[in-house]
Amino acid sequence: MAECHPVGFQWVMEAKKRGAKIIHIDPRFTRTSAVADQHVPIRAGSDIAFLGGIINYILESEKYFKEYVVNYTNAATIIRNEFKDTDDLDGLFSGYDPVTSQYDTESWGYRGITEVAAAGPKNQGTKVSAESAQAGQGAAQRSRQGSAIHEHELHRDETLKDPNTVFQILKRHYARYTPEMVERVCGVPQKEFLEVCRAVTENSGRDKTTAWVYSVGWTHHSVGVQYIRGAAIIQLLLGNMGRPGGGILALRGHASIQGSTDIPTLFDILPGYLPMPSVDLPKGLRGYIDSMVTTEQKGFWSNTEGYMVSLLKAYWGEKATSENDFCFDYLPKISGDHGTYQTVLDMMDDKVEGYMIMGENPAVGSSNGKLQRMAMAHLKWLVVRDFQLIESATFWKDGPEIATGELKTDEIGTEVFFFPAANHVEKDGSFTQTQRMLQWHHKAIDPPGDCQSELHFFFNLGKKIKSILADSTLERDKPIQDLTWDYPTLDSGEPDAEAVLKEINGTYLTGEKAGQPLDSYTDMKPNGSTSGGCWIYTGVYADNINHAAKRKSGSDQSWVAPDWGWVWPANRRILYNRASADPQGKPWSEKKAYVWWDSKAKKWTGHDVPDFELTKAPTYKAPKGSRGPEALSGNDPFIMQSDGKGWLFVPAGLKDGPLPAHYEPQESPVSNAVYPQQANPTRQVYKRDDNLSNPSGHDKGSEVFPYVFTTYRLTEHHTAGGMSRFLPYLSELQPEFFCEVSPELAEERGLRPNGWATIITARTAIEARVLITERIKPLKVGGKVIHQIGLPYHWGVGGEALVSGDSANDLLGLTLDPNVHIQEAKASSCDIQPGRRPVGTALLKLVEQYRQRAGITVNTSNQLLSPKKGES
Amino acid sequence: MELQKTFISWPVIKQLTSSDHLARGRSSQSKRSATLIPRTNTADKIVQSVCPYCAVGCGQTVYVKDNKVTQIEGDKNSPISRGRLCPKGSATEQLVNSPNRQIKVLYRKPFGTEWEPIDLEQATEMVAQRIVETRARTWQDKDEQGRVLNRTMGIAGLGGATLDNEENYLIKKLLMSIGAVQIENQARI
């Protein structure tokens, strides 16, 4: 956190000053470790074992927060008898189909609920955007649009004794995650692990809360979502959710990466986490809504239709009517994974003609860099919009494949357009930061030369497309013709960003308030009388005020600082904050008071906007047959969940299991010590010769790639370098690509300080300067010494940046998490050798030699189901 | 007169006639030093902004003089950052005023070996044409089972995490209308 979010880290240092203990769990000793009370070096890719160990510790030593767990989580809920756990099935959960490599999640359901929280169509329910998991608005939540679950229908045992309660299942599931197992899998000595357990549990309860902070070190795995789930279970057991100083905080790396998930430029969702319509849903808007929401839907997803219709009204305005299903079928339909990696593979296969890149640098920043660049050479046309001539714009000229002869400039048919972009001081607009806060940035100057904002460019582009197709009579062109695209413009011709924000916020279309902005998403109507581009953002423009631009000094307001920016939803700073009070509505402790029930005024109040219906008493019991918010009882703090409870066990919505189980990465130097199943049996693999994998575990050839490498960022650079490697002040601070190795590994491989090393995987080989450091410790894993190599990934090969170098991402292959389609970038295997890599075709030869030595084919490590013992 | 003034302001004279006999302080101060003011004081315009790098969302104050950004620093009022910035945030002024920043549209013909200059309007028009053509070529009305698709799989996008919400909104809206579904950003990566 100190490394990549130094300014956010000031609050950690502040907490430390007040006595907080800081524990840093990371393969490397980073700037964070330097000031932490405890640094725990861990084997990359083993975190679920570590988290599972903590869960086991909490349960075994009965350190969980009982009142919280019983009332606010689904611990007491009874799961179907048919459910079988990993203990029974060699590391699989019940419902696995070896043919499709997918789970039928039916057996994971709640007993007594027929279609247990079946979140929309089963194959759609979990197509949750990658980092929405990070947003805390995760996979589980969005698929929360399950059938109503009323307490009277649920089988619950609040004594938590029934063997089929979530609690007992949890206990059994994690029983094998002992301190010994943690040591064996993670390479963390038991003493050190138990120190963490003690610190975390002692610092949780009524008076204290513990926070977990993570970044892509957790999401970049073939089991990434389950990493976060592991932390979620811990936080729910310890009562750390919905409370100040608690939670699971995702630290995100781009100014508005949260915003680009909320208002997504992502294939599987529409604004506000509404799922993209899928081809296999029943027809029309009705089919779409019904697949998610039943008539008795509980919680705030019950108004999904209002959100969706308002969105359609925002898109197609008056053309969207109840008669034509509000133009629902204008929306394109998805039919599987169309994520960025799938798209790149489709480019390789010449299925994609055009590619528009805006403020990204996939040639350097995406995994399997060679594939990225080769794929771009297959395009008909490419648009790159950036501040500088990044490597993705110049791959045809000076990319590494030109050097190896795999590409020849005059044989690349891709037509390339480079458009210079305006930066944040040259345009009005809002960023949504990592805690869901929208902050407006004001335009200070006009952009220079041809530079334009995306707002301006896409507005113009839209107008041009509309005008080209204005006279078309084709059905397919109607969505374009009917699209509302008439934003007021400034003198420069760019659209007024506030007008767009207002459209996002939503407005009343009829009645006396017609034209007025909506105050809250609860105002959204399914009858077409409201519009709104992103329901969760409704309220940001309430009362015709741009609340994102609120700038009341932090020193002039309470510590929650509600008058700085605007946080979705409803300017609420902590989600599910009803949980900060006990079931009776009183703060768990004075020290941790945040939101509470004021019994005199008969309403919820506190430091933050209560995440609960204001006048719903803690004692309220939802009547039979109620739906929507009404169906939430007074002690159901998790108001977006279909049962109002925090989910220790996820009965539906996840593709790879209701509970996190430790699986090894796609490429691991060890076999899974916890289960016979080696890796996530539902991970997404690509059996292609442009995406080969190293042998893993005890497979033959795995000894050729004996080391683990992990990629990361440095304080001094920004992701793929487009905003840092072109600036002298940042480039000089970290001018070259280097690898971090332990003195022991340096000795083993003959690496010299400040010399060069070549790092090899089945994909390619790259070179880096050698930084030998005691900050990297060899770990003892199951009696074997595991060396890890650290690779910052900021550099790329090209001719335009001030500093360049090989790209660490070139080493990575594509293996994805099945829930969110994020690549495994944080734990892979490799070899390292002293000296510089060969150039030209010699480089290709070197890699080929390695492939042959390790016996690599397209099937290597791509068998999803591990062979049973004795089969092999 | 002028000469006399110069003579009197000669530091040697000041040194001998003031308490700063050793000429280590006040008497050595140049006129420029004596009248120095920070460039933030002479800004025409001070604009509130947000750091464009990571997602912490640190407040920035942008100082503008003669339609040029002269300084960008932390906004002390921000309850998130309290005026502080990391090295990247501190380099924002250089990001904005970078002398090597690309400010012209460039075009590379198919099989071309070099960039060529091109007019912005023309380039935008060409992109619009490419989109329309590709869309027509790759349009999918229905799948093999006759279910509605209404899409093109021939156009993809990547980017958004560094952009404004309003921009992402327009991009998504436009691409939904043309039926391009493969719109992705860093959040997947």
Added chain:
Amino acid sequence: MPKTNKSGREVPMVPKANFTSYYGNPIVKAAPWGKDIPAYLFLGGLAGASSLLALGAEVTGNNILRRNCKFTAVGAIGASYLALIHDLGKPSRFVNMLRVAKPTSPMSVGTWIITFYGPAAGFSAASELRHLVNSKRISSLLKLINKPAMIGAATLAPALSSYTAVLLGNTATPAWHSGFKEMPFVFVGSSALAAGGMGMLTSPVSQSAIARRFAVAGVATELFAIKKMEESMGLVSETLNSGTAGQLLKASKILSISGLIGTLLIAPKSRLGSIASGAALVLSSICTRFGIFEAGQASSRDPKYTVMPQKSSNS
């Protein structure tokens, strides 16, 4: 066990540097000066001592020597000006040197010295040429100022010859600062032997007895002072015996001793011997100045010379 250096000679074992440096990086910075500054150390010293010797020649009636010394002085000081200006980062701002007069700054003091010394030496030398001037008025004017100029130059001369030692000593450069007590004597000795040597080089044997004696006194002073200086420098004295500085100072010693022998034995008898001995002495002075300059630079580059003495003064 005694350590041997490259030449195989035993050198005293230096206590091992027992400290942790920051990646071996220097702590203090070496002066950003090029060859101009050691050249100036030589030239300034030569000028000063020559002005003094000119006075001695005047008193003893050695007119040719007097004239030659004056010319040496003015040439040397002229070259000094050029060297000093050339070494500035902003030569055009040379005049800013006269903004202030700072007794805490040897360079400021030196500037004021050469500001007055230079014209004095100039006029003094010019008066030697008065018979070449046609104008009677100028010629008599030159005659008039001859004595005041000569005496003026001679008065400032000792300061000019010695202050440069303070210029070096008043720094954090270990080799320069640690030798500050003896270095003025090294420098005046070096100045004297250079001026004497230059006198021998330029003037007839018959005229240069005083120059020889001046040079002998200079050599004796310099050799003695340098030995003393080495002793008081402690650990840092290593820098006088190693690297470029070591070579230069060794050359200086050989030259000065052979110059001394020549001065005593051959120079009084032979013009050629006088020239050779004088040249050796002049070269010796050059080597001394460059050697001490280089020793200082080398001592700045190795953090141990900064840290070790400070640590021992600490405890």
Added chain:
Amino acid sequence: MKLQFREPGINPAVLSGWEDAPPRKGFFTDTSICIGCKACEVACKEWNHVPEDGLEWLGTSYDNTGSLGASTWRHVAFIEQPIAKPASENGIASNGSANPDFRWLMSSDVCKHCTEAGCLDVCPTGALFRTEFGTVVVQDDICNGCGYCVPACPFGVIDRRDGSDSAKNVGIAQKCTLCYDRIGAGMTPACAQACPTESIQFGDLDELRVRAQERIELLHQQGNKSARLYGEDPNDGIGGAGAIFLLLDEPEVYGLPPNPVVTTRDLPEMWKRAGAAALALIVGLAAASLKR
């Protein structure tokens, strides 16, 4: 006219003709909370338009800056070191039992703005001067690049800028000005304002000294015996620094001199010696002249 070279305990600004000087300003750099982010380096360069200082990878931990210099006015040092004491004793960088013998020190170095400043003393042009805030500043409109200040600094802070003539202030001595322009307008110096963790604090020096004292006492209480203050003692060899530091190890580990003394302290003695030598020269000449 009394030529007082030093007068310990007095605001040096007052001694330099600023009878009406405001409280002396300074930095307190608490390295125990430094996270090595280098924001100070960049913020300083950005505000002061200090040019880039080389794109060389040094391989010295995360430090690719090397040292302070003409184009580096803040420098973050990174020291990876084994430590000999148990982790619990080290309240700052104790890093768990797996690595109890290792710590990573970071420290942002800067000009010390000495009470007795060698660079200022030796400057022949008055380009370097003592400001009303008690700080030491080079006036780049005056400096002629004589370079004398460079070897005079016992910390190796100031340097003359090299580079092509077109670059800014080439040939001129450069160093931290403690943002003379900013503090004159009541602002915080760029580095201190940027510092995310308040490792760099700016303020009235008297107050910073108190803060530093409190902090060191706390650390000592927590058992961090190796923590020490640097430059805070008005009786040290430079009369105390205007930029004081809290270090976790010996100064030289960070590239700082352990016990620097301003050279000017010895200057009276030097002048005496030079006088004696000058006299000796006269005596030598007299002897040479007399001995006939």
